Amino acid sequence: xxKGANVSLTALSEDVGSVVVGLGWASPSGEGDxxxxxxxxxxxxxxxxxxxxxxxxxxxxxxxxVRLLGKTPTEDGNEDRISFDLTAVPAGVERxxxxxxxxxxxxxxxxxxxxxxxxxASGDRLLRYSVADAGEVSAIIFGELYRRxxxxxFRAVGQGYENGLAGLATDFGVxxxxxxxxxxxxxxxxxxxxxxxxxPAGSASExxxxxxxxxxxxxxxxxxxxxxxxxxxxxxxxxxxxxxxxRTAKKKVTLPKVARKSLAENESWHEARxxxxxxxxxxxxxxxxxTSVLLSVMAQIPEFGRRLVxxxxxxxxxxxxxxxxxLPHGDSPRRPDGVIxxxxxxxxxxxxxxxxxxxxxxxxxxxxxxxxxAARRGYxxxxxxxxxxxxxxxxLVAVKTDGRRKHKVGLWHLSxxxxxxxxxxxxxxxxxxxxxxxxxxxxxxxxxxxxNSGCHGFQNMGAAWVPVRNGIDDETLCQGDPRxxxxxxxxxxxxxxxxLRLGGELGxxxxxxxxxxxxxxxxxxxxxxxxxxxxxxxxxxxxxxESTPGLLTVVADLRTGRVRTSLDIPAPEQGYPLxxxxxxxxxLAEAPADxxxxxxxxxxxxxxxxxxxxxxxxxxxxxxxDAATITGFRLSLLKGMGxxxxxxxxxxxxxxxxxxxxxxxxxxVHLDSPAPRRAAPRERAV
Numbered sequence: 001x002x003k004g005a006n007v008s009l010t011a012l013s014e015d016v017g018s019v020v021v022g023l024g025w026a027s028p029s030g031e032g033d034x035x036x037x038x039x040x041x042x043x044x045x046x047x048x049x050x051x052x053x054x055x056x057x058x059x060x061x062x063x064x065x066v067r068l069l070g071k072t073p074t075e076d077g078n079e080d081r082i083s084f085d086l087t088a089v090p091a092g093v094e095r096x097x098x099x100x101x102x103x104x105x106x107x108x109x110x111x112x113x114x115x116x117x118x119x120x121a122s123g124d125r126l127l128r129y130s131v132a133d134a135g136e137v138s139a140i141i142f143g144e145l146y147r148r149x150x151x152x153x154f155r156a157v158g159q160g161y162e163n164g165l166a167g168l169a170t171d172f173g174v175x176x177x178x179x180x181x182x183x184x185x186x187x188x189x190x191x192x193x194x195x196x197x198x199x200p201a202g203s204a205s206e207x208x209x210x211x212x213x214x215x216x217x218x219x220x221x222x223x224x225x226x227x228x229x230x231x232x233x234x235x236x237x238x239x240x241x242x243x244x245x246x247r248t249a250k251k252k253v254t255l256p257k258v259a260r261k262s263l264a265e266n267e268s269w270h271e272a273r274x275x276x277x278x279x280x281x282x283x284x285x286x287x288x289x290x291t292s293v294l295l296s297v298m299a300q301i302p303e304f305g306r307r308l309v310x311x312x313x314x315x316x317x318x319x320x321x322x323x324x325x326x327l328p329h330g331d332s333p334r335r336p337d338g339v340i341x342x343x344x345x346x347x348x349x350x351x352x353x354x355x356x357x358x359x360x361x362x363x364x365x366x367x368x369x370x371x372x373x374a375a376r377r378g379y380x381x382x383x384x385x386x387x388x389x390x391x392x393x394x395x396l397v398a399v400k401t402d403g404r405r406k407h408k409v410g411l412w413h414l415s416x417x418x419x420x421x422x423x424x425x426x427x428x429x430x431x432x433x434x435x436x437x438x439x440x441x442x443x444x445x446x447x448x449x450x451x452n453s454g455c456h457g458f459q460n461m462g463a464a465w466v467p468v469r470n471g472i473d474d475e476t477l478c479q480g481d482p483r484x485x486x487x488x489x490x491x492x493x494x495x496x497x498x499x500l501r502l503g504g505e506l507g508x509x510x511x512x513x514x515x516x517x518x519x520x521x522x523x524x525x526x527x528x529x530x531x532x533x534x535x536x537x538x539x540x541x542x543x544x545x546e547s548t549p550g551l552l553t554v555v556a557d558l559r560t561g562r563v564r565t566s567l568d569i570p571a572p573e574q575g576y577p578l579x580x581x582x583x584x585x586x587x588l589a590e591a592p593a594d595x596x597x598x599x600x601x602x603x604x605x606x607x608x609x610x611x612x613x614x615x616x617x618x619x620x621x622x623x624x625x626d627a628a629t630i631t632g633f634r635l636s637l638l639k640g641m642g643x644x645x646x647x648x649x650x651x652x653x654x655x656x657x658x659x660x661x662x663x664x665x666x667x668x669v670h671l672d673s674p675a676p677r678r679a680a681p682r683e684r685a686v
Contacts, residue, residue: 001129006155008148012127013120015380015408016152017087017347018315020069020119023100023142024079025111032111034100036080037165038066039172041095046173048092053174055165064316064344065089066096067306071509078511079117084145085315086152087345095146097157097172101139101165108134108160116142118154121313121349121380122408129156138164274440275447286357286454288323290447291337291385294419295321295353297444298340301437307422309340312351312381312412317344327352327373334369340383350379356386357416357454367397367411374409375401381410389415389458389493393522417457417497420448424504458497459647461490466645472537472558484530488539492526494653495541495554498660506664508546533558543660548668554660556641556652563656565663566636568600569671577623577630584633585619588612591667596636597622602629637663 001007009016023036040052047053054061059068065088069081082098089096098116102108114131134140137160144155161168262271275293280286298305299321306316322339338353352370356362362384370382390396390413399411423445432438448455464483471477477484495512503510514525533539537559543552548567555564572580581599588595597615599607599622607630608622615621624630639659644651 001127001156003156003158006153009152015121018085018121018313020081020083021098022079022081022117024115026113027111034102036100039097040093042092043094050174063088067310069311083310095144097141097144099141107136107138108140109136122410131158137162139168274443277450277452280452283358283360287355290357290455291355292323293447295338314342314349315344317342329373336370351381351383353383359460362386362397364397368399371399371409375407378407383412385414387416387457389496391492416455417500421500421504429507458493461645462486469558477534479531479534484533488526488530491539511544513542513544513551561641563639563641563659564636565659566634568632568634570632571630581619581622587670591670598634599630600632602631635667
């Protein structure tokens, strides 16, 4: 689509009762990011009240019409997705504005490949609009959904704002207070800098209206925003609406930080659990138990169940789950492991579930049969659930779809690691609605983490791991060997799982950072990485962790048998070099003694380096000898690499997981807190 163009959703698909809008961007540095926001507008072009404004602190509508799903990694950036249940949008809402903003002076023009996509309930992408040049704006309206009679249409907007989310929200009628208690920032993000214009950066003449009634333009393009009335202001006019900021209505329940003291007489006593696992003897037992446990918890904890299926096009509504359902298919009935049904406004959304545990692989013929059954019966989705991790452009199961059928069925995949990740986020960081739900979610998490559950996530590097490792050792591995490509794909799955586990522990977004440009072929990128593996014997990845100063680099060197985790942090812009070095060493006072610290010098490939143990008494050893400019510091930890392909103590997967965990818990945690200051000497009284 081009700027100003519009299209009817029903002209693109018959399944647009619910849609998923994705806002995407790429960052050349790998660190740029933005936050999405949604505004529901009435016929006057303004929100009905402040609860019609959805953003990072207010992500879900009570009626399920809007849900911010969060970010997912792409080739070299992020895609922030939003689920809309258009059948649940209140009748008084005429337009839905979809926008994104940056903060702390960052501009959207610093990002690349800005664009918006829209997919129907089956996951098929219907349209894309690319923003050509965002420029120096800090917020931008990508597009809007709006009513035309009984149907919904989409318009590509591309309208920018210079003063960020606060200015955009104010223009559409959201109250943003300007007091000193920072409540405005809680409600609408960062305040605009003083002296800047709150209006859109582009001119009103650039907006191309669709046929029919013209929707209201942003207020700052047509009129001045009225100033707030101070105490004692008796000017005539309607009373100003109080700022009803979107906040969580109920107190969230999270796990206590300190474990309760056990009443057991000795450590051999095991606490009774709701979902016991020692009785599981076979993979079939594990699959049946895991499916029943997960689906029952999803139905009992709405926020957890909704979180798992919202990205698959499921509406927000009453959820029921079933196991071992018999469905006719040819001569013999089929029995999927589970069925999920969501009812909303008299309409049903149905998904069949196929589950695998341990190392069991999904079978193509089985998934194909469920896809055919779902298409014939008018179901919306088939969800596969296993320990494997799906990769972009590389489906786990290849199925055929009959293009002659009008009804489309979405095929989606969940990893058990993703299920545990979402449970951790809710339980340990975001909280759930009540104590009973918190306890139930904790029981599910304990079940998934038990060694006998079979739900441990990706745990095998594949049959190609040993011959590739041996070929690197004896230098017989040649470029183009298909086994090297298999190892690269397994490495990518492992890194995605590491991100999930780390994100669940930290309560922050952790995503793999891809250096390839958006739209490039994932297969070609993996082939290039396989050739590099054959050439230098190393596997590498970069992780983007929210609120950290740089990218966490993980390199597994198969020749030396070591895993290196490292992070580059910038040097302070002000202050003396020696002061910067001493401040860094003090901040790392509790870090491991074997931490390697290297000075990054402008125009040089190598700078002074040493272990923290040696640098603590002599931090000046990090200063360049020729007084060159220090650009930053590189912090690195080395760990022995496991050789086995599995997830045992001596396995490769466990060693990578442990290396990343150790770096984050012993090094990264100290970079988030300010450096301790020395007490100033007291002056003697005269």
